[in-house]
Amino acid sequence: MGSQNCHNDPKHILEQAVKAGITAFQFREKGNGSLTGYKKFILGKQLRNICQNYRIPFFVNDDIELAEILDADGIHVGQDDVSALELRRRFPNKWVGLSVSNKTELVNSPISSVDYLGVGPIFSTTTKEDAKSAIGPNWIKDIKQAYPSLPIVGIGGITTDNAASVIQAGADGVAIISAITLAEDINKAVLQL
Ligand SMILES: Cc1ncc(COP(=O)(O)OP(=O)(O)O)c(N)n1
Numbered sequence: 001m002g003s004q005n006c007h008n009d010p011k012h013i014l015e016q017a018v019k020a021g022i023t024a025f026q027f028r029e030k031g032n033g034s035l036t037g038y039k040k041f042i043l044g045k046q047l048r049n050i051c052q053n054y055r056i057p058f059f060v061n062d063d064i065e066l067a068e069i070l071d072a073d074g075i076h077v078g079q080d081d082v083s084a085l086e087l088r089r090r091f092p093n094k095w096v097g098l099s100v101s102n103k104t105e106l107v108n109s110p111i112s113s114v115d116y117l118g119v120g121p122i123f124s125t126t127t128k129e130d131a132k133s134a135i136g137p138n139w140i141k142d143i144k145q146a147y148p149s150l151p152i153v154g155i156g157g158i159t160t161d162n163a164a165s166v167i168q169a170g171a172d173g174v175a176i177i178s179a180i181t182l183a184e185d186i187n188k189a190v191l192q193l
Pocket residue numbers: 026028030061062076077078079080081097098099117118119120128153155175
């Protein structure tokens with residue numbers, strides 16, 4: 001998540017989610033209303049500290065320089081971002097995650113150089129303005145069959161009602177923004193998830 005996904009203090013939202021049991025966090029400060037420059041850096045540093053205090057991995061989305069400055073545990077990139085192959089070479093000790101949204105992207109991706117795939121959008125979402133078409137959970141089964149040892153995280157439109165179907169399809173995890181950041185009761189939402 002980023003501040004643009006939050007109706008109140010992102011630090012408070014992250015702390016509640018971490019206390020309730022989320023197992024990793026990705027700082028994705030991007031889209032309408034998001035912070036840039038120094039303000040983005042300061043928020044990233046504060047969120048990074050929360051993750052460090054609670055001992056959960058901290059990922060940065062897209063922004064390689066920020067990932068480096070904040071000493072992130074991992075970096076997530078998509079098909080139109082800095083090449084995952086280049087990141088692997090530059091950051092041998094960070095996790096590198098790559099998004100795939102369809103078969104063409106999958107077959108053209110440097111699978112052996114990444115630590116996990118972010119697969120989605122699984123369901124439709126309004127959180128990402130330029131999201132591709134929703135693909136549904138079933139495709140995860142095919143990817144798992146082709147790459148049994150590659151961790152897969154489903155993303156996009158995942159809620160307390162449909163998260164189980166993503167795991168049942170073979171995903172190792174689910175990545176969620178609005179169903180947590182906008183939940184009336186974050187503790188309850190994370191516990192249900
Ligand atoms: C875990 C995870 N999966 C997919 C994405 C999407 O990345 P990308 O396609 O580069 O889109 P943006 O998030 O950069 O808008 C992700 N961030 N995390």
